Amino acid sequence: MLYPPRRILEDTNAPPKFGSPKDIANAIDELKSAFTGETGAQELVNTKVSTDPDDLHTHGFSENDHFPGMSPSVVIYPSTTEEVATIVRIATKYKVPITVYSGATSLEGHYRAHSTGGICVDMSTMDRIIAIHEEDSDLVCQPGARWMDINEILKEKGIPLFFPIDPAPGATIGGMLSTGCSGTNAVRYGTAKGEWFLNATVVLPSGEVIKTRRRSRKSSAGFDLTKLFIGAEGTLGIVTEVTIRLAPLLPTTVAVVQFPNVQKATEAVADVLNTGVGIQCVELVDDIFIDAINRYGMSARKYPVADSLFFKFQGPTPASLKETAKIVKAVAERHGGTGFQLARTKEDADALWADRKNAHYAGLAIMPGAKGWPTDVCVPVSKLPQLVYETKRDIAAAGLLSTIVGHVGDGNFHALILFKTDEERERTKALVSRMVKRAIALDGTCTGEHGVGIGKKEYLVEELGEGTVQLMKTIKKAIDPLGIFNPGKLYPDDSPSQGKPGEDH
Numbered sequence: 052m053l054y055p056p057r058r059i060l061e062d063t064n065a066p067p068k069f070g071s072p073k074d075i076a077n078a079i080d081e082l083k084s085a086f087t088g089e090t091g092a093q094e095l096v097n098t099k100v101s102t103d104p105d106d107l108h109t110h111g112f113s114e115n116d117h118f119p120g121m122s123p124s125v126v127i128y129p130s131t132t133e134e135v136a137t138i139v140r141i142a143t144k145y146k147v148p149i150t151v152y153s154g155a156t157s158l159e160g161h162y163r164a165h166s167t168g169g170i171c172v173d174m175s176t177m178d179r180i181i182a183i184h185e186e187d188s189d190l191v192c193q194p195g196a197r198w199m200d201i202n203e204i205l206k207e208k209g210i211p212l213f214f215p216i217d218p219a220p221g222a223t224i225g226g227m228l229s230t231g232c233s234g235t236n237a238v239r240y241g242t243a244k245g246e247w248f249l250n251a252t253v254v255l256p257s258g259e260v261i262k263t264r265r266r267s268r269k270s271s272a273g274f275d276l277t278k279l280f281i282g283a284e285g286t287l288g289i290v291t292e293v294t295i296r297l298a299p300l301l302p303t304t305v306a307v308v309q310f311p312n313v314q315k316a317t318e319a320v321a322d323v324l325n326t327g328v329g330i331q332c333v334e335l336v337d338d339i340f341i342d343a344i345n346r347y348g349m350s351a352r353k354y355p356v357a358d359s360l361f362f363k364f365q366g367p368t369p370a371s372l373k374e375t376a377k378i379v380k381a382v383a384e385r386h387g388g389t390g391f392q393l394a395r396t397k398e399d400a401d402a403l404w405a406d407r408k409n410a411h412y413a414g415l416a417i418m419p420g421a422k423g424w425p426t427d428v429c430v431p432v433s434k435l436p437q438l439v440y441e442t443k444r445d446i447a448a449a450g451l452l453s454t455i456v457g458h459v460g461d462g463n464f465h466a467l468i469l470f471k472t473d474e475e476r477e478r479t480k481a482l483v484s485r486m487v488k489r490a491i492a493l494d495g496t497c498t499g500e501h502g503v504g505i506g507k508k509e510y511l512v513e514e515l516g517e518g519t520v521q522l523m524k525t526i527k528k529a530i531d532p533l534g535i536f537n538p539g540k541l542y543p544d545d546s547p548s549q550g551k552p553g554e555d556h
């Protein structure tokens with residue numbers, strides 16, 4: 052049951068009150084007995100309900116971000132929607148914070164436990180493909196299924212379809228839906244906020260299970276509740292089953308071309324996209340990234356050190372790919388592009404693309420022992436050169452080192468800023484803040500695809516306005532009146548005293 056609107060409107064900003072340590076202990080006892088079923092078997096407790104310190108640590112820390120770690124009090128590994136509903140009912144009974152963990156590749160402290168600990172629900176073992184409807188180009192799966200595994204299974208079965216949303220290799224469908232992610236394919240296929248998730252089964256904080264809509268390709272039956280959960284970062288419910296749309300798998304190949312600067316490269320992209328040729332991806336990388344790839348990349352290839360574009364072309368036939376390459380080369384050269392290199396074989400194309408996809412790890416290798424602060428912002432495409440130019444100047448002025456990689460066709464760019472000392476970390480934090488404010492001033496966003504988590508929530512009011520953020524909080528309060536679902540993430544804090552990483556709200 053949801054709650055009456057009058058109450059919701061009265062106290063949208065009231066801080067949630069969580070259960071005491073005793074309540075958490077009681078919740079864990081109740082979870083253990085719920086998961087041993089009638090047998091009381093200890094092995095079921097061990098596999099389903101874990102309080103092993105190493106396990107707790109794994110679920111509360113991340114090498115992918117720089118936020119202080121915080122372990123949950125218990126980790127549960129459910130197998131079914133009903134089991135998830137049981138966990139939620141127990142969490143609600145004892146007012147214990149509940150955080151979902153899946154592929155664990157998110158970058159803004161998304162799944163960090165609350166400062167009181169709480170329940171971590173690990174969905175990575177709910178990873179079954181339930182049905183493949185080749186004739187409808189869709190697939191039903193549990194949320195722990197990884198997008199790369201799904202594509203591999205389709206390939207093994209000889210089904211010429213794939214799921215085109217491509218964040219980190221280990222990301223899962225539930226985590227991807229919940230972060231509103233995208234990736235290099237977004238220029239051709241859009242993002243998780245498009246039509247790729249047809250429906251979702253969700254366990255609400257009340258313990259009620261809903262399905263947002265049926266499997267038909269389109270529906271105008273009311274407003275879009277699937278979208279309510281896309282980008283909700285586990286704050287409104289736990290997604291337990293999803294229907295995803297699939298796209299036809301077409302032949303692709305890869306090319307790389309160098310430019311005198313980012314501005315020229317971006318102008319070339321706008322012209323290339325306007326020709327309408329088959330571009331699946333177009334990625335901007337800066338000279339520092341190219342240097343990193345030359346020194347630390349997986350392939351043996353050495354690239355000229357310059358701001359560059361990586362293209363992935365797509366077309367129904369090899370001849371169409373060649374035609375696309377010819378047109379793109381001509382446009383690139385008109386904008387000062389040089390050294391256009393088209394992959395000669397599939398292996399060559401895979402190696403070229405792997406060099407771009409390994410950006411995160413190559414970037415980290417530039418400064419051994421350093422940590423990386425990954426961040427992304429997004430602006431209208433025409434504003435990207437100004438944003439990149441000013442940010443690169445700012446990075447140099449701050450005395451820091453960072454690679455820059457951009458999904459340039461979408462105006463989305465990423466920096467991986469390296470730091471070693473606490474003082475450098477503080478400089479990095481200030482740099483990220485300036486970068487975000489610069490993007491917002493250019494009519495952009497604090498995050499194009501990584502999501503808000505802990506790291507970006509302080510910018511939401513500036514970007515969206517008080518009224519929009521207040522509406523988000525009203526919806527949150529309506530669905531999760533106790534505020535126990537992933538507290539401390541997504542919603543901006545109400546006062547400066549609240550909202551340190553891992554704290555309430």
Ligand SMILES: Cc1cc2nc3c(=O)[nH]c(=O)nc-3n(C[C@H](O)[C@H](O)[C@H](O)COP(=O)(O)OP(=O)(O)OC[C@H]3O[C@@H](n4cnc5c(N)ncnc54)[C@H](O)[C@@H]3O)c2cc1C
Pocket residue numbers: 115150151152153154155156157158161162174194217218219220221222223224225226227228229230231232233234235284285286288289290291411500501502537
């Ligand atoms: C090397 C690297 C490259 C990356 N590249 C990209 C990129 O190109 N594009 C991009 O968008 N992102 C990228 N990311 C970020 C990351 O891959 C995405 O944010 C991804 O969508 C997270 O999915 P996950 O399964 O790992 O989710 P997790 O990290 O496990 O969780 C993310 C959030 O979703 C919630 N959640 C997870 N499952 C559920 C569920 N079933 N129900 C409700 N809530 C849930 C969690 O509580 C958490 O708040 C990259 C990360 C790395 C490390």
